[in-house]
Amino acid sequence: MPKTPKSSPPKTAESKAHRARRRRLLHTLRLAVQKEKSERSERHAGVRQEPRAGKPRTRRASRR
Structure with a gap:
């Protein structure tokens, strides 16, 4: 027998x-x-564009 829908209690x-407080906190956290x-x-992009100081960029071995 299907359950009859119950109305939720009134919101205090x-x-x-x-x-509202929880939503605000989660929003600021996001x-x-x-x-x-x-x-x-941005930091990582900066690191990739500049070569390392003192030594040229070396080729990495393939990781396969």
């Missing part, structure tokens, strides 16, 4: 506030991670 102001990733990729 407290639960709404907690949800932004921080995104910023860190972009900075990291």
